[in-house]
Amino acid sequence: MPTPKKGPRLASSPAHERLMLANMATSLFENGRIVTTLPKAKRLRPLAERLITFAKKGDLASRRRVMRVIRNKSVVHKLFTEIAEQMQQREGGYTRIIKIAPSKGNNAPRAIIELVTEPVSAKQSVVKEAQTAADVAADKAEVKKTEAKEAEVAADVAADEAQVEEAKAKDNRGKDEVAADVAADEAEVKETEAKEATAEAKEAQVDQDVADDEVQVEKAE
Numbered sequence: 001m002p003t004p005k006k007g008p009r010l011a012s013s014p015a016h017e018r019l020m021l022a023n024m025a026t027s028l029f030e031n032g033r034i035v036t037t038l039p040k041a042k043r044l045r046p047l048a049e050r051l052i053t054f055a056k057k058g059d060l061a062s063r064r065r066v067m068r069v070i071r072n073k074s075v076v077h078k079l080f081t082e083i084a085e086q087m088q089q090r091e092g093g094y095t096r097i098i099k100i101a102p103s104k105g106n107n108a109p110r111a112i113i114e115l116v117t118e119p120v121s122a123k124q125s126v127v128k129e130a131q132t133a134a135d136v137a138a139d140k141a142e143v144k145k146t147e148a149k150e151a152e153v154a155a156d157v158a159a160d161e162a163q164v165e166e167a168k169a170k171d172n173r174g175k176d177e178v179a180a181d182v183a184a185d186e187a188e189v190k191e192t193e194a195k196e197a198t199a200e201a202k203e204a205q206v207d208q209d210v211a212d213d214e215v216q217v218e219k220a221e
Helices: 016-029 038-057 059-065 073-086 122-221
Strands: 033-037 095-100 109-114
Touching: 016 033, 016 038, 016 109, 033 038, 038 059, 038 073, 038 095, 038 109, 038 122, 059 073
Parallel strands: none
Antiparallel strands: 033 109, 095 109
């Protein structure tokens, strides 16, 4: 038979132990306090505080999780409505163990385990509010830091886009200048060709005049 992980087993079997702890937790939530042996109180305390933590969440999954241990629906309702509301300001320590006189029969150590229903002190409330405010301020600072980073990234992107546009404009200006130079060169070539054609025409006219003069001389002779 397997042995429990923490301390000796409180019952004849693990199933019996789980059932016994569940019954003790039910009585604790129903009455607010119970008297039992000290080992049982120490074993009950973490289970009871875990169930209270589930109750503080208040969702359906937590209620079903608690119902796996506490079978009494009225006790579960009280746990989720009354006890969870009383423990809402506490971060832990929902129960306390008070040692009392040992049992007269076998001298077994006994103790009272009860719910801590006293309101949280004003100092603890102020500390919690200050911690909450500090957390909110830290979250806001983180949001502003993120926004600043996003703005910086957007500025870098805009600067890169501006550089790209400037490079495109320079390329376009360069292309226009090259096109203008090519057009000027072509115009100059055409002008040169026109001048050459004019000169050839003049030479041809001179040759024609010389030929006409020779013809007239031959006719005269």
